[in-house]
Amino acid sequence: MTIPTQRSLHGFIATDPDLHFSENSVARFYARVGVPQFRENPDGSTSELVPTFHDLVIFRKTAERAYEAFRKGDTFVASGCINEYPFERHGQRIVREEFVARHIGHNLVLTKYIVERKQATPPDPDLSLAPTREPVPEPVVGL
Helix, strand or coil: CCCCCCEEEEEEECCCCEEEECCCCCEEEEEEEEEEEEEECCCCCEEEEEEEEEEEEEEHHHHHHHHHHCCCCCEEEEEEEEEEEEEEECCEEEEEEEEEEEEEEECCCCCCCCCCCCCCCCCCCCCCCCCCCCCCCCCCCCC
């Protein structure tokens, strides 16, 4: 069985994010994002180049959560797809592209953050057949 994959994009939020709602109340997050570019030199070192800039959009509930979570300068990792769309400017037909993120999060390599997890609900005593969860032993360190 093949592992399902999507395109990914990682970079930084280059502009203040924007959140709009369509006539049908569908949330749309938009931000311009920068993608760092690097070149490997003949001596094995790496040189940082000028970043490229792109449009990032997110829809629905993920858009609302992204708008709460991301600010200009934040680094991110996103998966999704590229959408190309044509429009006219000064009589010229132009095709632009945007990255449509389905999943997005802060880049763990560059961002320190705290995860807030939902508290586990206590088991229902009426469910006597519910599976029990064995405690996981602590790992032994420094033998």
